[in-house]
Amino acid sequence: MCQLIESVCLENGIIKNIQYHNMRMNKSRTELFGCSNFLKIEDIMTIPRYAQTGIWKIRIHYSESITKIEFEQYKRKTIHSLQIVFSDSIEYAYKYADRTSIAQLFEKRNNADDILIIKGGFITDSSSANVAFSNGIEWITPATPLLPGTKRAKLLDEGIIKEDYIALKDIRKFSHICLINAFLDVGNILLPTSKIFF
Incomplete structure (x- = not known):
């Protein structure tokens, strides 16, 4: 079964643009897997204490349901060309x-x-x-x-x-x-x- 990911920005304990991530995740679940229930990332995820400050990348792995959540400190790439x-x-x-x-x-x-x-x-x-x-x-x-x-x-x-x-x-x-x-x-x-x- 194919796995999908949402990459979410967590900044100083605040999840950015969460409604847009919820919309895309649930649209994908409906179109690919026929799911009709609406999942909310914020209801499922607990933010660990170590990720309460700074900017973190949250990787949410899912198919019909959320299968894994990972936290990684975010570092912006340098792109000049x-x-x-x-x-x-x-x-x-x-x-x-x-x-x-x-x-x-x-x-x-x-x-x-x-x-x-x-x-x-x-x-x-x-x-x-x-x-x-x-x-x-x-x-x-x-x-x-x-x-x-x-x-x-x-x-x-x-x-x-x-x-x-x-x-x-x-x-x-x-x-x-x-x-x-x-x-x-x-x-x-x-x-x-x-x-x-x-």
């Missing part, structure tokens, strides 16, 4: 624990720190984050992510980013790209688009 990689066959609509297909693409990054995946001619995601592009006026996130992230959903709901189709040929129309995920807000990891290597 992205390598364009191509795959028209990659599928990652659910947050599977098995990331083999993404890991294989990551190996093609050459000297860059991370990858930017192109599928069908359109921008999708990096290896572990959604992305957004700045044109100097607003932030645009691709309408074609491999996995619509919880932070991406929150930022769209708040109107901080907008969604549109971004083709490979459109990249140079933007000045900057940023990575967004459960641990990264707009601007936390910010690169000029000149640091995207073709």
Whole structure:
């Protein structure tokens, strides 16, 4: 049976964006396993004392039910460049624990720190984050992510980013790209688009 994961940000004892994680987890459980009951992460999980301060990554493993919860101190990656990689066959609509297909693409990054995946001619995601592009006026996130992230959903709901189709040929129309995920807000990891290597 396939295992899925939610990677949740715990900051000084507070679970961030918990409603978005609950929604995605339960949507996946319904669509993949036919589950009708709604699980709430906060009702199942106990935060250990050692994780009450600082920033922690909570890995919640689940299928029909939650099978394991892990706590790991979070350390932000340093990313200064992205390598364009191509795959028209990659599928990652659910947050599977098995990331083999993404890991294989990551190996093609050459000297860059991370990858930017192109599928069908359109921008999708990096290896572990959604992305957004700045044109100097607003932030645009691709309408074609491999996995619509919880932070991406929150930022769209708040109107901080907008969604549109971004083709490979459109990249140079933007000045900057940023990575967004459960641990990264707009601007936390910010690169000029000149640091995207073709």
